[in-house]
Amino acid sequence: MMIANGAYAPGAKVEGAMLPPGAYEPVDLWGQFDPPGLDVSLLPTALQMWVKVQAYRMGADPAGLGVAALVACAAAIPDQITIKVKRYEEWTESARLWAALVGLPSTGKSPIISAATRPLKKLDNDMFRAWRQEVQQWNDAPKDERGPPVMQRRLVLQDTTVEAAQAVLEGSPWGVMMLQDELSGFFGAMDKYGGKGGSADRGFWLQSWNGGVYSINRVGRGSNQVPNLSVSLLGGIQPEPIRKLAADAQDDGLLQRLFPIVLKPKSPGVDEPTQDVDTHYRQLIGWLRGQGLPLGMPEAVLHFDDGAQQIRRELEQKHYDLQSLESVSPKLAAHVGKYDAMFPRLCLTYHMIEAGRIDQPITADTAHRVSRLLHEFLFRHAAVFYSGVLGLSDEHDRLKNIAAFILAHRLDCISNRDVQRGDRAMRKIDNRDIQPLLEQLHTLGWLDSAVFTKVGVPPLWVVNPTVHVMFAERGQREAERRELEKTTIQQALR
Numbered sequence: 001m002m003i004a005n006g007a008y009a010p011g012a013k014v015e016g017a018m019l020p021p022g023a024y025e026p027v028d029l030w031g032q033f034d035p036p037g038l039d040v041s042l043l044p045t046a047l048q049m050w051v052k053v054q055a056y057r058m059g060a061d062p063a064g065l066g067v068a069a070l071v072a073c074a075a076a077i078p079d080q081i082t083i084k085v086k087r088y089e090e091w092t093e094s095a096r097l098w099a100a101l102v103g104l105p106s107t108g109k110s111p112i113i114s115a116a117t118r119p120l121k122k123l124d125n126d127m128f129r130a131w132r133q134e135v136q137q138w139n140d141a142p143k144d145e146r147g148p149p150v151m152q153r154r155l156v157l158q159d160t161t162v163e164a165a166q167a168v169l170e171g172s173p174w175g176v177m178m179l180q181d182e183l184s185g186f187f188g189a190m191d192k193y194g195g196k197g198g199s200a201d202r203g204f205w206l207q208s209w210n211g212g213v214y215s216i217n218r219v220g221r222g223s224n225q226v227p228n229l230s231v232s233l234l235g236g237i238q239p240e241p242i243r244k245l246a247a248d249a250q251d252d253g254l255l256q257r258l259f260p261i262v263l264k265p266k267s268p269g270v271d272e273p274t275q276d277v278d279t280h281y282r283q284l285i286g287w288l289r290g291q292g293l294p295l296g297m298p299e300a301v302l303h304f305d306d307g308a309q310q311i312r313r314e315l316e317q318k319h320y321d322l323q324s325l326e327s328v329s330p331k332l333a334a335h336v337g338k339y340d341a342m343f344p345r346l347c348l349t350y351h352m353i354e355a356g357r358i359d360q361p362i363t364a365d366t367a368h369r370v371s372r373l374l375h376e377f378l379f380r381h382a383a384v385f386y387s388g389v390l391g392l393s394d395e396h397d398r399l400k401n402i403a404a405f406i407l408a409h410r411l412d413c414i415s416n417r418d419v420q421r422g423d424r425a426m427r428k429i430d431n432r433d434i435q436p437l438l439e440q441l442h443t444l445g446w447l448d449s450a451v452f453t454k455v456g457v458p459p460l461w462v463v464n465p466t467v468h469v470m471f472a473e474r475g476q477r478e479a480e481r482r483e484l485e486k487t488t489i490q491q492a493l494r
Contacts, residue, residue, distance in 0.1 A: 026445030026467050029400050030474070035262040035384045038063040042373045043070070044353040046284055050277040054115055059269035060108045063381070064101045067261050068116035068234060069281070071097045074349045075155070075177035075232035076120055076288035079211060080299045081358055083348040085340075087309065092301060093341055094211055095349045096175060098233040100183055102242065102385060103263035109236030110181055112263075117156070117179060117234065119285035124156040155289070157231070162204050166216060166226055173228040175211070180235030187245045187255070202254055205231070209257045233258070246331065256335040259342075259378050260385035288352060300358040302348065307364025311371055316340055318375075324443075332386035339374065346370045398429060398437055403446055406463055407471055408479040414438070414447070416458040434458070 040048050040062060047069050055062040074095040082092040101109045134150045151171025157178045160168075168176065180186045189201070207214055208231035216224045246255060304312055319339045347370045351362045405422045406414060416434045429437070438461050441447045446467055450459035 026464055026470065028471075029396070029403050029444070029446075035063065035264070036377055036380045037264075038066050038377060040066065042369060042377060044073075044350050046280070046353050047073070049275065050281045053274050053277045057269050057274055058108065058111055058115070059267035060112050061264045061266070063261050063377075064103075064107070064109065064112040064263050065116060067099050067259060067378075068101065068112050070346070070349060071099050071232055071234045072116045072120050072177070072285060073288055073353055074345065075175065075234075076123075076285045077349065077352050078174035078289070078291060079228055079230045080174065081291060081302070081348070081352065082299050083302045083304070083344045083351075083362065085312070085344045087303075092299075093344045093348065094175065094230060095345055095352065096209065096211060096230055096232050097259070097342075097345055097349070098209060098257050099259040099261060100242075101234075101236040101261050101263055102239060103236070104238060104265075106265050107263035108266035109263065113179065113181065113234060113236060117177070119282040120177060120289075121156055121179075122282070123286065123289055124154055127153050127155060162201050165204075165231075166214075166224075169214075169226045169229055169231075170224065173230075175228065175230030175232065177232045177234065178208075180233070182241075183235035183237040184241035184245060186235065188241075202252060204229070206252065206254055206257075209233075251331070251334075253334055253338075256331060257338055259382070261381050262384050262388070284353065287356070291352065291356075291358070302351065302358060303361045304344075304347070304367065305361040305363055308347070308362050308367035311364060311367040312343065315343055315371055315374075322379075329386050332382060335382050335386065336379070339379075343370060343374060346374065398433075399440060399444070402437060402441065403467070404474075406446070406467065407474055408481075410468060411463050412465075413451075413460050413462050415460045 038051075038061075040051055043051060043066050047066065051062050051065045051069065054060065054065050058065075074097040077095040079094040079096070082094050085091045085093060101107070101112060103109055131150065131152055131154075138146055138150050152168050153171045154168045154176055155172070157165055157168060157176050158180075160178075165178075178186075204214070208229050211228055211230040214226040214229035216226065319336055322336045322339075323333045347362050347367055350366050350370055351360075354366070401422070402414075402419060405411075405419075411418070416431065416438075419429060419434045419437075420431065435458055438447060438450075442450070442461065446464055448462040448464050450461050452459045
């Protein structure tokens with residue numbers, strides 16, 4: 001039984017073995033991390049039945065459907081509706097979310113995205129046709145009677161360049177949604193050519209997550225401004241491309257702005273009459289879109305009530321504490337660093353879907369449910385993504401090598417010299433890289449404490465004895481493997 005401080009009570013059993021008194025459980029470096037399923041009750045009530053019925057019809061993972069629907073709803077809410085995050089700071093956020101559905105083609109990413117965004121795309125098509133008619137009327141009018149050129153007004157972008165997106169966003173200050181069936185192309189295009197062009201594109205999309213005025217200055221094309229560079233993003237990506245992109249791309253935090261949802265394989269859907277949930281969902285998206293105020297009017301600023309503000313403050317501290325994960329996974333820690341902005345965005349989205357009132361505060365009940373979604377579901381998917389898809393650590397293979405060495409030799413302590421005298425893989429580790437690796441093993445629960453014996457000499461690390469209990473079987477296999485390897489080499493040299 002685990003006690004409050006994370007230790008196990010004396011006599012507790014882990015994998016059938018007795019743990020020493022006061023021992024705590026180290027991370028299984030060889031373990032596979034499974035993404036949690038979505039508890040549909042955590043979603044806004046108006047989305048719960050839509051997700052359940054669509055998942056049944058399509059055989060799709062409810063996790064992908066739920067998050068895709070949240071992003072679509074957030075994109076429909078005009079940016080003029082904001083939430084004031086803190087009481088005494090002029091910090092506001094709009095309902096602007098980014099999410100990536102991660103999985104192989106068998107997970108059905110594209111059908112999920114299509115189902116969730118169909119109503120928004122219908123509204124966008126209507127806006128596009130109306131704009132084309134206005135342009136035609138403008139072209140048909142006598143030149144001396146024409147007003148300013150008609151700016152394009154849209155809700156959805158798909159296959160676009162930064163320049164084309166700028167033109168759309170000049171006339172769409174409420175914000176738009178970017179749909180990417182395959183995000184690898186979206187991210188890869190920014191890094192394909194490198195140099196100033198790629199950096200400028202990344203800067204544009206980074207700004208689009210924040211929103212706000214964006215100035216355009218081009219030689220030969222003059223200067224202009226996008227009144228509100230605001231883009232919600234939804235797309236799919238396969239594990240292997242995103243792994244390569246994450247390794248090769250600039251580490252500027254663009255990837256960490258996405259909620260990664262690791263999808264489970266698709267099951268066979270059904271072709272039978274089901275409850276009509278599409279009409280209500282379509283009406284919801286249309287209603288959210290219609291909440292915009294006339295252009296030029298002040299934005300509507302919502303606030304947290306006292307209980308919700310207390311939950312936000314507690315989460316702010318929790319997010320600060322979670323950023324200690326930087327020693328294990330810098331990318332995961334950077335992702336958690338965005339949660340202070342993601343939380344109010346989700347709260348605003350929930351509030352507009354459920355209460356729909358811009359004259360009422362966001363309640364503690366809403367904040368509590370969003371807190372649960374964020375940490376019981378979204379954070380755990382992020383942990384699976386950054387630990388499983390991208391690797392638990394940037395040095396994951398080296399960590400496993402050292403851990404296997406500890407188990408095989410049943411070490412009670414380990415030093416830099418032990419690592420340098422290890423197997424071939426360990427001997428390749430540069431001396432200056434050993435200490436950070438041992439510090440990561442300490443964070444992961446494999447090492448207890450560091451004992452400094454001399455000034456200027458790397459410390460001796462005490463091994464957590466629990467590793468020899470929890471991973472006894474693996475340690476035996478590792479010792480046998482090393483002995484077999486040694487024997488095989490000796491026989492080959494005879």
